[in-house]
Amino acid sequence: MPERHQKLGRDISLPDMANEAAGQTTARHRASDKTRRRRRPPGVDIRAGSLREARALAGLSLAKVAGNELTPMAIHHLESGRSRPSMATLMLVATRTKQPLSFFLDGAAPASDGVDAPPRRGRRG
Numbered sequence: 492m493p494e495r496h497q498k499l500g501r502d503i504s505l506p507d508m509a510n511e512a513a514g515q516t517t518a519r520h521r522a523s524d525k526t527r528r529r530r531r532p533p534g535v536d537i538r539a540g541s542l543r544e545a546r547a548l549a550g551l552s553l554a555k556v557a558g559n560e561l562t563p564m565a566i567h568h569l570e571s572g573r574s575r576p577s578m579a580t581l582m583l584v585a586t587r588t589k590q591p592l593s594f595f596l597d598g599a600a601p602a603s604d605g606v607d608a609p610p611r612r613g614r615r616g
Contacts, residue, residue, distance in 0.1 A: 534575025536597040543570040545588035545595070556587050 546556050546566075553563035560583060568574040569584075576584065585592050
């Protein structure tokens with residue numbers, strides 16, 4: 492019968508106890524150790540609306556921009572500002588839409604055809 496561990500407050504088996512005594516941890520323990528998780532890079536600040544604008548100028552669907560490397564939902568999240576692209580993802584989108592990286596970067600002037608787009612309406616709650 493497994494013994495109750497004092498610190499963990501759960502039942503553990505004899506192999507777990509032996510590993511702990513030897514200073515080793517099992518995969519189960521490592522997976523829950525938050526200090527060992529690799530953090531995701533923060534992403535690149537891009538100009539709001541630039542991804543959607545580039546996709547529209549190129550006449551591409553979400554799926555065409557995503558290709559096999561990303562999902563259409565990932566492109567949607569990037570366009571809506573819910574997530575920020577890595578530099579590799581931004582380069583992929585720039586290549587697919589045939590736009591320079593400067594087109595997307597924060598602070599860059601948008602490509603204007605002389606017509607202002609109407610303001611977008613927010614959701615009413």
